[in-house]
Amino acid sequence: MLTGVFINGLAIVMGSLTGVLLRNISEEMKETVTKGIGLGVIALGIQMTISTQSFTLIMISLSIGALIGEALKIETYMNKFGLFLQKHFSKSESSFAEGFVTASLIFVIGSLGIVGAIQSGATGNHETLYTKAVMDGFTAVMLTASFGYGVLFSSIPVVLYQGSIAILANFLVQLIPANFMDELMNEISAIGGLMILGIGLNLLQLTKLRVSNFLPGIIILILLLSLKFVM
Template sequence: MLTGVFINGITIVVGSLLGALLRNISEEMKETVTKGIGLGVVVLGIQMAIPTQSFTLIMISLSIGALIGEALKIETFMNRFGLFLQKRFSKTESTFAEGFVTASLIFVIGSLGIIGAIQSGATGDHETLYTKSVMDGFMAIMLTASFGYGVLFSSIPVFLYQGSIAVLANVLVQLIPANFMDELMNEISAIGGLMILGIGLNLLQVTKLRVSNFLPGIIVLIILLSLKLIL
């Protein structure tokens, strides 16, 4: 059930270690590579967000989620956790926390991770997570070259997040109607796309959005869609 999740985590670790070998490239090259990733992430976010059938619901969920995230200070917590890891494992890297947070958000948020984890848990099909693993491994190389070893530790939330979804899917798959599952996955992909878009804009240094604080919006969306089904 967790084979795909393990592979995904391992490819991030391997990609990070390979990326560490490129740390000596010029700052100009790192900046160009990082912004190139940012452009790709922006396009990915737009592609994910466009197919939504309930844009109003997405906006309501995102807004309520932002209120919850700001109240809980999720972004602050993630940065503090990243700084703790920096002090523990890499005292000389000022970009450690930034790399951890950025990579965690890029690897965690997205339809591939959610759908792939559900497929793994519900059917034992790991093909989607294998595809995501290839993408994440390459992304980890580039991000580590720019931000350092903080990217490596993003494999921890990836494993916990996708592993939890896989286990939950294994339990709930027979309790949720197929048509509702399809709608749910489409809208989760859309709200995740907006967050991915924010990450891309941050990488391009266009904005400084606290994207982590939008994460509760996914839970709000699930609740609202469930209420819509019941009513």
């Protein structure tokens, strides 16, 4: 049930270790690579967002989620956790926390991880997560070359997040109507696309969005869609 999840986490670790070997490339090259990833992330975010069938619902969920996220200071605590890891594992890495948070968001948010984890948990089919592992591993190489060891530790939230979904899916997916599941996955992909778009803008240094604080919006969206389905 968790094979695909662990392969995904391992790919991030291996990609990060490979990226360490590229740390000596020039700052100009690192900047170009990082901004190239930013452009790709923006394109992915736009592609995911335009799939929505209810943009109004997405905006409501994102706004309420932002209020909750700011109140809970999710971004602040994620940065503190990254700094805690930096203190214990990489005292010389000034960008450790930024790398951890940025990589965690890129690897966690998105339809591939959610759909793949559900497939793994419900059917034992890991192909989607294997595809995501290849993408994440390559991205980890580039991010580690730019941000350092913090990217390696992003494998922890990825395994915990996708593993939790797979375990829950194993027990719950058979209770959810197929038509509702399709709509749910589509809208989760769309709201995740907006967050991915924010990450891309941050990577290009055009904005300093606290993207982590938007994460509760996914839960709000699920609740609103469930209410809509019941009514």
